[in-house]
């Protein structure tokens with residue numbers, strides 16, 4: 001079943017009786033060539049590119065709950081490529097380019113909307129830092145513009161420009177950045193993988209690995225043993241728990257990040273806006289809700305819910321930046337578990353166990369990475385060599401001293 | 417979350433800043449054989465358990481003491497809090 005405008009009209013005229021499920025719901029087979037653990041965005045994208053781009057077969061995705069039940073369905077949907085370091089920025093720009101062609105490629109409406117991201121500037125030092133970041137973005141082939149105060153005012157006259165402590169002095173704009181429908185991304189990749197023959201197996205928790213003489217043989221699951229020549233793990237916040245079963249201790253802590261949505265309002269916010277003097281960022285969904293968030297709670301957590309102090313902190317940031325937000329009613333607050341790495345950057349690499357591969361450490365920025373992460377992980381699984389743009393995301397970079405510390409915070413996950 | 421401070425009684429967790437796993441108290445000996453590997457582990461690798469976790473909290477807005485807090489990372493329940501100084505000294509005593 002292909003989606004098209006014609007198809008929508010036809011279904012509308014025939015009582016919507018022709019729509020079919022987007023994917024099969026198969027039982028696990030005894031053996032596969034490739035097993036991907038984790039049916040979130042990254043796992044599904046990996047399976048999609050393995051089957052469609054790298055032309056591999058006998059692939060399964062094992063998901064402990066339902067597809068997209070983790071962070072892919074919990075994030076604030078921002079996509080951007082405005083990083084500063086050479087180890088990161090080419091990768092995120094590769095991801096941005098994949099986003100730009102994604103919906104045509106997998107024939108699914110993921111509501112990719114390049115409505116732009118505006119990082120606000122409040123001090124002269126911050127302007128220097130953003131100018132440098134903008135130049136790093138331009139070097140990687142991305143777009144960046146430094147806006148002065150008047151141009152920001154033209155776009156968003158309702159921002160609090162004259163806040164005594166944090167006056168707005170301008171902003172760094174990436175127009176190609178924006179948002180995408182997070183669930184739609186998971187569903188699009190899932191459907192595309194399923195159509196290429198990948199078995200998407202839900203309610204199938206991986207509980208252990210069978211390793212013989214340093215080589216992976218398969219995985220133990222809640223639905224029995226499944227043999228596999230290669231296993232790729234992409235379980236986000238559960239990474240330490242899962243990899244512990246393969247005897248690995250990782251440079252990762254799990255932390256909770258909260259997000260918020262208000263009642264639906266008339267169109268107001270043109271793109272994504274980030275407050276430069278506190279932890280607050282906001283965009284408006286197509287349904288009208290203000291979607292916003294801030295910092296992680298800051299302590300190790302697997303609870304998928306956070307606490308009041310961070311809620312207060314985020315709301316204070318919102319009030320400082322756009323006081324009118326105080327008139328909106330908060331609809332929902334939720335949390336997801338982040339795999340915070342020791343330098344704030346991800347890992348896409350082999351592990352000391354032959355045939356076992358790791359995709360992790362996405363912190364709170366892994367949604368925008370979904371296409372490139374899936375592509376690069378599939379590249380690694382298929383060819384045993386890292387993808388050009390992901391070659392710095394090595395597991396041993398910490399031991400070698402080649403950390404990719406975008407914020408310069410050191411080995412302190414709750415500060416990244 | 418309320419942290420039962422051993423000297424001050426229950427205090428709001430907001431008064432504290434969080435450092436991480438209390439295993440950080442056991443800093444390796446930089447002069448020992450194999451110190452490089454031990455430091456890589458110490459600085460970068462974490463157990464990151466789902467469940468009971470012993471961790472370091474600093475009472476920054478309070479008496480500026482370091483505490484070892486035992487907390488459940490799945491439920492956020494706080495089980496115990498001790499002065500990190502006492503924990504470290506007891507450890508030293510046990511090692512000596």
Ligand SMILES: Cc1cc2nc3c(=O)[nH]c(=O)nc-3n(C[C@H](O)[C@H](O)[C@H](O)COP(=O)(O)OP(=O)(O)OC[C@H]3O[C@@H](n4cnc5c(N)ncnc54)[C@H](O)[C@@H]3O)c2cc1C
Pocket residue numbers: 037038039040041042043062063064065066067068069070071072073074075076077078079204205206207234235236237238242257258259293334335336337338362363364365366367368369
């Ligand atoms: C509140 C919030 C806001 C965010 N905002 C943004 C944003 O604006 N922009 C951005 O780029 N990123 C954002 N992120 C980060 C982003 O959502 C994550 O980095 C990314 O989704 C992680 O990759 P994933 O989609 O594969 O993870 P997940 O969707 O969590 O996938 C992992 C899957 O593994 C499964 N799993 C776990 N253990 C097992 C097991 N033993 N066996 C089988 N399956 C298992 C889980 O059930 C889960 O479905 C945000 C995250 C949160 C929580």
